Amino acid sequence: MWLRVDPRRSKPLYQQIVDAVKEAVAKKVLEEGERLPSVRELAASMTLNPNTVAKAYQELERAGVIEVIRGRGTFVAALGAKKDHARRLAAMQELIKQVWIEAQHLQMSHDDLLSFVQHTIAEWDREKGRDGK
Amino acid sequence: MWLRVDPRRSKPLYQQIVDAVKEAVAKKVLEEGERLPSVRELAASMTLNPNTVAKAYQELERAGVIEVIRGRGTFVAALGAKKDHARRLAAMQELIKQVWIEAQHLQMSHDDLLSFVQHTIAEWDREKGRDGK
Amino acid sequence: MWLRVDPRRSKPLYQQIVDAVKEAVAKKVLEEGERLPSVRELAASMTLNPNTVAKAYQELERAGVIEVIRGRGTFVAALGAKKDHARRLAAMQELIKQVWIEAQHLQMSHDDLLSFVQHTIAEWDREKGRDGK
Amino acid sequence: MWLRVDPRRSKPLYQQIVDAVKEAVAKKVLEEGERLPSVRELAASMTLNPNTVAKAYQELERAGVIEVIRGRGTFVAALGAKKDHARRLAAMQELIKQVWIEAQHLQMSHDDLLSFVQHTIAEWDREKGRDGK
DNA sequence: GTGGTCTAGACCACC
DNA sequence: GTGGTCTAGACCACC
Structure with missing residues (x-):
């Protein structure tokens, strides 16, 4: 499973879900276009409260990562469709x-520093090649 | 003044202080070896709660950024003296x-991505040259 | 086709149909007096659930926008025939x-504000001249 | 009191709070810069759940209408500070x-239509003159 | 004191 | 079936 959350971490659970989905x-x-588990399914499988999952999904929708289709389910949005380009670059x-x-x-x-960054980025590129279907 | 905090930002005030000191x-x-203002001085000049400043200083001391010498004051620690090298690299x-x-x-x-990172790092290097005494 | 709906929008599908018909x-x-497609035809051509279309048609009939004549079909009602004049003005x-x-x-x-409103209304008047048969 | 909510309306309670604050x-x-009642105060005075009020306040902060200062309270933001100018004009x-x-x-x-709009806007302008302190 | 997070569980609109 | 709203009430970080 691509999702792991840990209540002992200081990062809020819903934020851990958000970050994990973004990473995946x-x-x-x-x-x-892939379908995510429903709020209830995910909550049950992770032993979380549905409200916590729902909050994460709402945040992900606001960020343009997923699309919620009423009554049908939740799906991964098109990557190119991201808004707030300028704000994201600033972030x-x-x-x-902070790294600097x-x-x-x-x-x-x-x-x-530069070679450390290059090395780390290259590692994630490899990881993407390996995990991506 | 090298310290600016804004209570309207969502980042906790104490954390803003910590980050500002690290950046400076x-x-x-x-x-x-430079002396920092005392907790009370800083709190008064920035109209902050002394507890907030004290919490920031404690965090900075734990991070090895400053050294508190009883009865004498608070000083910027030697850069090379940082502990937890491995943990810092992991951070x-x-x-x-996250950038990736x-x-x-x-x-x-x-x-x-790489040229964006290089560009941004170069900018901070320049900034350091300009601001550094 | 004058009808476009998008399941990804937060506005309910049946409401999108209602609004699109009102706009058209x-x-x-x-x-x-023009004939609208039947519930089944419309549902099939737009790959919508027939219940969704039926709900939209019911709403449109209640609003006096369309008339359902048993056994014959669904037709655009006379514009002047709208009821609830006072309620509509209040709406x-x-x-x-909200604009204000x-x-x-x-x-x-x-x-x-006034010139913004005038400008926007004028645009819709032009649009009507262009699209109207 | 400038805030009235009615659970019988179909508009969600938290949205009613959002709209009422925007209107006020x-x-x-x-x-x-004026201070709003705290989440708990407002919840108690309106017999609402604190979560409902908190959700409204979070939405208002996202919209740039209010500013939340951690541990201190919630305040009306500067009017000029609104972002998303283009999106707001589109809305x-x-x-x-819809009016058209x-x-x-x-x-x-x-x-x-134009004189109806002018009349209605003028009414709200007068209302503002009357209610504004 | 303040707002933020989370669980537990009900009810509802939409499809 | 799906997600959205709401109550009730606990616990926590921040100031």
């Missing part, structure tokens, strides 16, 4: 800034 | 993973 | 109120 | 379209 979609473990820059700050504290050189 | 140290706006990888996931959702190619 | 009648794409005022509230939040001046 | 802000019954146009459609069904002339 990014890795193509979940593909465009990425903010994350990269951490690197300074570790006294990594510019080149060390 | 990374940019060398605050230098090794960086986690951040990079977001890039997949924006359908950025491997090369687009 | 207002634009004279559908004219007084329009409610919609205008939104305008305040956007800090539009009285004149800006 | 538009009329300047609630002014920039207004959609509402005006209804007018066609009532066989109102272009001029009748």
